[in-house]
Amino acid sequence: MATEGGGKEMNEIKTQFTTREGLYKLLPHSEYSRPNRVPFNSQGSNPVRVSFVNLNDQSGNGDRLCFNVGRELYFYIYKGVRKAADLSKPIDKRIYKGTQPTCHDFNHLTATAESVSLLVGFSAGQVQLIDPIKKETSKLFNEEGLLSSPNQASSPGGTVV
Numbered sequence: 759m760a761t762e763g764g765g766k767e768m769n770e771i772k773t774q775f776t777t778r779e780g781l782y783k784l785l786p787h788s789e790y791s792r793p794n795r796v797p798f799n800s801q802g803s804n805p806v807r808v809s810f811v812n813l814n815d816q817s818g819n820g821d822r823l824c825f826n827v828g829r830e831l832y833f834y835i836y837k838g839v840r841k842a843a844d845l846s847k848p849i850d851k852r853i854y855k856g857t858q859p860t861c862h863d864f865n866h867l868t869a870t871a872e873s874v875s876l877l878v879g880f881s882a883g884q885v886q887l888i889d890p891i892k893k894e895t896s897k898l899f900n901e902e903g904l905l906s907s908p909n910q911a912s913s914p915g916g917t918v919v
Contacts, residue, residue: 786842810836811864815871822849824876824890826859831878833890850890857882 823836
């Protein structure tokens with residue numbers, strides 16, 4: 759149905775609009791379900807790092823993704839750019855108190871479908887070796903960093919170390 763005078767079609771679906779209260783947007787599922795949205799902080803920045811590894815498993819979903827947001831570290835199955843990861847179901851999630859992860863990387867040479875080594879560096883100088891598939895912490899290096907060692911609360915059902 760068109761308006762008089764050749765205007766736009768009235769049945770157009772809007773993806774965003776502005777009101778007095780603010781801007782409303784239609785968000786894709788992957789962005790809407792993003793875990794624990796971190797509010798914007800103009801005084802400092804929370805660096806986000808992303809690491810990938812291919813485990814060559816038999817299911818065809820061998821790619822794994824690890825990223826950090828603030829003090830949280832997430833580990834997911836990565837299905838490519840065309841299919842979003844289910845962000846509500848991480849393989850492993852770790853929340854650190856005291857320090858925050860600033861960098862991480864996988865050991866690609868020893869990665870298997872049953873185990874993968876992930877090295878995590880922290881803001882106070884510690885380095886931790888973890889296995890997000892087995893959900894275990896192997897070693898903590900440089901414990902005498904600037905602050906106390908990173909206290910970690912592992913995924914639900916896990917223990918607090």
